[in-house]
Amino acid sequence: GGTVAADGTYTPPATAGTYHVRVELPSNPASRTEASITVTGAVSISINEAPRLTSPGSRVTFVAPVTGNPDSRVVWSASAGTIDENGKLTAPDTAGDVTVTATSVASPSKKATTVVKVIENPAIRFKFEGKSDLIVVLDTAKAPDTSANLVALVNEKFYDGIRVHRLEADFVVQWGDPLTKTLPIDDPSIGSGGPGYTIPFETNDLKNVAYSLAMARKTGKDTAGSQIYINLKDNETLDGEYVVFGTAITRTAVNNLSIGDRITTATVEERD
Structure with a gap:
């Protein structure tokens, strides 16, 4: 031919x-x-749908399919923060827009871009089956790293399908164990699961007051990962032992939670 x-x-x-x-x-x-x-055919590149909101220091992973050439490799770049060869962006420590670009290795003139907005004090909306939405607002000024971790997990859809596994009246309500997605809620291993890593304890002056949001953990301060709890009353005995990093603003939704309630979706939102 x-x-x-x-x-x-x-x-x-x-x-x-x-x-x-x-x-x-x-x-x-x-x-x-x-x-x-x-x-080969005409090379084209696009960036798959990805979260468009994140918080300072949080992570977002992008995927850029290449068609028209067997070489599907891309080179990633970002206008702020850092992005690795696998498309994982670590957001900058300040708010603002970040432009992410994927460039085809096979055809460098072919590029795709998307914009991620880095916001301070984002809201997290947990949608529960058959219940009202529960919204928490994070404090990225006093707990930037802990907030960044929760935002990253939400953007990765980690919490979708997770169930409430602990509820102690006049104390706390807790969720975030991925084992609750598949195991019976009374399985003895429930409460031990996490994201496969732990995060450092982030000292701040936020208190375990009623409706505050904090990280649950195992023995040792640097053992938190994905499990979170909301205080149902002022719990002064927990101060200094667990990282508080936000507040629930939908208190009725908190009060209506029950053990076994399942999260359908969790999303990052910008407050008005």
């Missing part, structure tokens, strides 16, 4: 495929040589 001009210029066909070009001297047929040429 394709054509070869008198000067040897090869023009490939429009259809993708592998083609063979033969060259030989009329006076010496034994001089024949052959080259294989692979023709």
Whole structure:
């Protein structure tokens, strides 16, 4: 397929495929040589739908499919923060828009961009099956790293499908164990699950007052991961032992929770 001009210029066909070009001297047929040429389609690149809101220092992972070429590699860049070769953005420590760009390795002129907004004190909306939405507001000034961790997990849809596994009247209500997605709520292992990593204890002056949001943990301060709790009353005995990093603003929704209630979706939102 394709054509070869008198000067040897090869023009490939429009259809993708592998083609063979033969060259030989009329006076010496034994001089024949052959080259294989692979023709690819037009290269295009896009960035899959990803979270468009994050908090300072949080992480967001992007995926950029490439079509029209077997080389699907891309080079990532970001206008602020850092982004690794796998498309994982670590947001900057200040609020503002971050432009993320994916560039095709096979065809560097082909690029795709998207914008992520980094916001302070984001709201997290937990939608529970058959219950009112529960909204918490994070304090990124006093607990930036703990807030960033929750925002990252929410953006990764970690909490979708998780159930409330602990409720002690006049004390706390707790969720965040991924084991509750599949195991019976009374399974003895419930309460031990997490995201596969732990985060450092973040000291601040926020208190375990009624409707405050805090990180649950195992033994040792640096053992929190994904489990969170909301205080149902002032719990001064917990101060300094558990990281408080937000407040529930939908108190009726908190009061109506029961063990076994399932989260359908959790999303990051910007407050008006």
